[in-house]
Amino acid sequence: MPAVSSPSGRSGADRCPGALRAHQAADGLLVRVRLPGGRLSTSQLRRLAATARGDADGTLELTSRANVQLRGIPDQQAVDRIAAVLVDSGLLPSASHETVRNIVASPLSGLDHSGRPDVRPVVVRVDEALCACPELADLSGRFLIAVDDGRGDVAALGADLCWLAETGALLVAGRDVGLRADADQVAATIVTAARAFLRHRAGRRDVWRVADLPEAPAAVVAALGGPHAEPVDPPRGGPPPVGPHPAGFVIAAAPLGRLTAAQAEAVATLTDGPVVVTPWRTVVVVAAPEAAVPALVGAGLVVDPASPWVGVTACAGRPGCASALADVRADATAALADATAALASAASPVADALPLHWAGCDRCCGRPSGPAALAVATGAGYRVAGPREDHHGPLSERVAQARRPR
Numbered sequence: 001m002p003a004v005s006s007p008s009g010r011s012g013a014d015r016c017p018g019a020l021r022a023h024q025a026a027d028g029l030l031v032r033v034r035l036p037g038g039r040l041s042t043s044q045l046r047r048l049a050a051t052a053r054g055d056a057d058g059t060l061e062l063t064s065r066a067n068v069q070l071r072g073i074p075d076q077q078a079v080d081r082i083a084a085v086l087v088d089s090g091l092l093p094s095a096s097h098e099t100v101r102n103i104v105a106s107p108l109s110g111l112d113h114s115g116r117p118d119v120r121p122v123v124v125r126v127d128e129a130l131c132a133c134p135e136l137a138d139l140s141g142r143f144l145i146a147v148d149d150g151r152g153d154v155a156a157l158g159a160d161l162c163w164l165a166e167t168g169a170l171l172v173a174g175r176d177v178g179l180r181a182d183a184d185q186v187a188a189t190i191v192t193a194a195r196a197f198l199r200h201r202a203g204r205r206d207v208w209r210v211a212d213l214p215e216a217p218a219a220v221v222a223a224l225g226g227p228h229a230e231p232v233d234p235p236r237g238g239p240p241p242v243g244p245h246p247a248g249f250v251i252a253a254a255p256l257g258r259l260t261a262a263q264a265e266a267v268a269t270l271t272d273g274p275v276v277v278t279p280w281r282t283v284v285v286v287a288a289p290e291a292a293v294p295a296l297v298g299a300g301l302v303v304d305p306a307s308p309w310v311g312v313t314a315c316a317g318r319p320g321c322a323s324a325l326a327d328v329r330a331d332a333t334a335a336l337a338d339a340t341a342a343l344a345s346a347a348s349p350v351a352d353a354l355p356l357h358w359a360g361c362d363r364c365c366g367r368p369s370g371p372a373a374l375a376v377a378t379g380a381g382y383r384v385a386g387p388r389e390d391h392h393g394p395l396s397e398r399v400a401q402a403r404r405p406r
């Protein structure tokens with residue numbers, strides 16, 4: 001029988017939610033479904049949409065690790081029904097390893113004719129190797145593996161282990177420590193590296209990430225017989241921009257990272273798939289842009305890179321989270337309604353704006369990695385933070401100012 005966890009703090013055993021380990025939130029139970037490489041077939045997307053409508057709040061929440069969450073689930077029976085759908089649709093291949101299949105990958109790899117290696121087969125091999133190693137079921141649900149085709153997009157996410165296809169470098173806690181592996185070796189190499197981390201933490205189950213142990217990277221290097229090369233600075237890229245792409249796909253943003261069941265079904269009608277969920281709460285839809293763009297816009301998705309919704313995320317806030325001091329989604333939506341004018345008056349164009357994350361308390365759950373502006377509920381409004389200190393005016397203007405790069 002799947003277990004139900006309570007919210008936990010940083011200390012103690014990892015209780016990161018999964019499909020079989022629901023989290024009790026204020027608005028009901030929540031489950032998280034891991035999508036290695038963010039990939040979903042259209043059939044899987046349709047089934048998730050139907051499940052969200054029937055047994056959750058009607059929405060698929062896109063996470064910063066390119067996974068999806070369903071929330072507002074009324075009871076354990078509904079969690080069990082969702083799990084059965086996931087198993088039947090191939091989204092839950094391992095009960096023992098379901099929470100550790102956190103594998104992000106360059107979402108445009110193999111799609112945009114960039115000339116870089118196609119890492120999609122590597123993601124499959126890494127996932128299979130992870131699930132085939134019983135010891136790795138002990139990894140935390142927060143342990144992150146990245147497979148980057150060389151453009152540096154997911155390498156910038158601070159993964160515990162990140163393989164760079166163009167150079168073969170295996171980054172550990174974001175740093176090149178001189179480890180190298182080719183495409184045929186990388187799955188076994190990542191398994192060895194993850195096992196070395198687990199052995200180094202020596203049963204301390206409150207240690208979840210490689211960066212939590214300063215000596216852990218050296219233990220990983222030793223386990224792999226390295227270093228194999230001189231370390232070099234890894235590439236650092238950014239998210240692919242929303243909008244149509246000449247290679248024959250469209251990237252669409254889900255407002256505040258929430259893809260409604262109707263929107264998911266609209267996406268599924270546009271393509272034979274797969275659909276790629278990105279760590280930036282967008283979806284890549286492989287379909288002719290001429291037809292797809294109007295359909296996506298009609299469904300309420302965002303394909304204009306200049307839209308003020310691009311790059312804006314929010315935690316659950318009220319009523320979903322008992323710790324929330326505000327209904328951050330409603331407040332973010334109200335501010336965004338006024339944001340076009342505020343951004344138009346800003347000195348920098350929208351394309352240069354920093355990501356903006358709205359949070360209902362200081363924990364800032366779901367905050368994007370890297371530089372970002374923050375709007376954090378205080379109980380008496382919002383504290384706005386960004387590279388600049390001089391925020392003034394109404395909330396919509398203050399957050400627009402906070403998004404300006406220094």
Ligand code: SF4
Pocket residue numbers: 315316317318321322323324325359360361362363364365
């Ligand atoms: S940041 Fe948001 S989701 Fe996280 S604990 Fe605070 S209110 Fe809840």
